[in-house]
Amino acid sequence: MGFAPLGVAYPWDAVVPLRERAATHPDGLVDLSIGTPVDPTPRILQDALATASDAHGYPTVAGPTALRQSVVDWFGRRRGVTGLTPDHVLPTIGSKELVALLPSQLGLGPGDVVVIPTQAYPTYEIGARLAGAEVLASDDPADWVGREEVALVWLNSPGNPTGRVLPAAAMAEVVRAARATDAVVASDECYAMLPWTSPWTDAVEDGGGVPCVLREDVSGGDPRGLLAVYSLSKQSNLAGYRAAFAAGDPDLVGQLLLQRRHLGMMVPAPVQHVMRVALDDDAHVAEQAARYAARRALLLPALLAAGFELDHSEAGLYLWVRPGEGLRARLEARPAARDRALCWASMDLLADLGIVAGPGEFYGPAAQDHVRVSLTESDANISSAAGRLRALA
Ligand SMILES: Cc1ncc(COP(=O)(O)O)c(C=O)c1O
Numbered sequence: 001m002g003f004a005p006l007g008v009a010y011p012w013d014a015v016v017p018l019r020e021r022a023a024t025h026p027d028g029l030v031d032l033s034i035g036t037p038v039d040p041t042p043r044i045l046q047d048a049l050a051t052a053s054d055a056h057g058y059p060t061v062a063g064p065t066a067l068r069q070s071v072v073d074w075f076g077r078r079r080g081v082t083g084l085t086p087d088h089v090l091p092t093i094g095s096k097e098l099v100a101l102l103p104s105q106l107g108l109g110p111g112d113v114v115v116i117p118t119q120a121y122p123t124y125e126i127g128a129r130l131a132g133a134e135v136l137a138s139d140d141p142a143d144w145v146g147r148e149e150v151a152l153v154w155l156n157s158p159g160n161p162t163g164r165v166l167p168a169a170a171m172a173e174v175v176r177a178a179r180a181t182d183a184v185v186a187s188d189e190c191y192a193m194l195p196w197t198s199p200w201t202d203a204v205e206d207g208g209g210v211p212c213v214l215r216e217d218v219s220g221g222d223p224r225g226l227l228a229v230y231s232l233s234k235q236s237n238l239a240g241y242r243a244a245f246a247a248g249d250p251d252l253v254g255q256l257l258l259q260r261r262h263l264g265m266m267v268p269a270p271v272q273h274v275m276r277v278a279l280d281d282d283a284h285v286a287e288q289a290a291r292y293a294a295r296r297a298l299l300l301p302a303l304l305a306a307g308f309e310l311d312h313s314e315a316g317l318y319l320w321v322r323p324g325e326g327l328r329a330r331l332e333a334r335p336a337a338r339d340r341a342l343c344w345a346s347m348d349l350l351a352d353l354g355i356v357a358g359p360g361e362f363y364g365p366a367a368q369d370h371v372r373v374s375l376t377e378s379d380a381n382i383s384s385a386a387g388r389l390r391a392l393a
Contacts, residue, residue: 011122011362018351025354030385032299032374033356035160035317037237039291042284045236045274052273059269061261063091067272070279071245078282079192079212080204081228088223090253090260091267091275095190095231095244099123102186102227103131103152105259106252110134112151115144118366121160121188128152137364141177150183158191158200158210158315161363161372165200165314168211171218179225184252187213190231190244191316193285194292200315210315214248223248234317235285236278243267243275292317295375295382302386303373305393308346311370319373322346322360341368353388 015033023029040046062068068086075081092098100123103114114128118137128135133151136144144150155174157166171187178185192210195201202208211218214228227248233239246253267275278284300310300319307327311320323331323346331337336348343360350357350371360370377385 022351022354030355030381035374041237048274048277052270055269059266063272067276070276074279081214087250089247092244094242100127108133113149115153124154145177155187162320163313163316168217186227188229193235195315197314241271292375298386302389306389322369346371
């Protein structure tokens with residue numbers, strides 16, 4: 001088959017010229033484009049890595065039971081999910097590889113349909129195309145319920161790029177629709193520990209928190225056909241370690257495990273150890289979330305003052321903004337808006353200020369007016385960006 005089905009450019013390459021221009025700003029570049037953590041990996045996790053640095057033997061794909069038990073305990077304590085066992089858990093090498101490979105590893109191909117959100121992290125589509133499956137962008141199960149060819153439905157909550165959190169009832173509706181034709185629901189929840197608004201910020205013990213696809217009010221207490229996908233990249237500043245997991249239907253997990261054993265898809269043993277320590281420690285996660293909350297509190301009012309309007313952004317690492325009426329008129333007059341989606345005019349304006357964001361166009365046709373502004377810069381740079389945006393106003 002070759003690699004031809006993926007002959008698409010890597011989207012972020014298109015941002016390079018804007019980044020180069022932004023870098024010439026006298027006060028320096030503020031890069032709010034890719035959501036890569038900028039704060040140090042917490043000391044407790046760096047120490048855990050050092051402790052586990054003697055890794056002379058091969059790790060297992062499943063990881064030790066103790067790691068999978070930590071995942072089970074984390075689901076209970078942080079997500080309100082009960083009834084899991086270590087057999088419901090699969091460690092993954094970061095979550096991007098799982099997102100990209102899941103359709104192939106489930107054996108999907110031509111004739112199958114993968115449903116993805118209308119404004120979506122691009123890898124859902126890439127993974128479906130890699131498998132040769134068809135993609136349907138939809139946020140409404142009425143668009144596909146009853147269609148036998150729908151084999152996999154991706155949910156992403158909190159969403160990238162939108163920061164939208166799906167209420168449990170909406171997720172449950174998707175699960176019911178998928179089960180009617182035995183489609184798998186995979187729910188990518190990697191921003192779940194970064195909620196900013198109620199009820200998502202409410203205590204899990206009180207029924208709050210970002211709903212998980214495995215929670216009883218979504219799954220009916222049955223993980224059949226369901227996978228929750230989670231990553232430690234964002235909550236624990238571990239993006240460089242590649243530490244993530246999927247959990248849910250034990251039959252699916254077993255199938256994926258077998259295949260990934262054949263493929264040698266092992267999380268390195270020292271990283272498996274770090275994952276366990278990270279999952280058992282809630283304090284560092286709260287500290288990191290507080291850093292992002294402070295940055296959000298600086299950046300959001302500055303974006304609004306500059307004429308942007310906010311959509312969703314209830315959780316996660318991004319502010320999902322589009323120009324309000326006044327700013328829109330000014331942007332449309334810019335040469336950068338000619339023959340291109342409006343997001344590029346916003347990108348152009350921000351580059352003048354030495355700021356790089358993410359163009360909505362990367363996330364689907366429904367997102368062309370928006371830009372995604374990441375909270376992943378140092379406090380000093382976020383503060384500088386806020387000052388530049390306010391000066392614009
Ligand atoms: C929605 C979503 N899923 C998955 C990932 C991949 O995360 P990682 O591979 O670091 O676990 C990202 C990263 O930005 C993301 O935004």
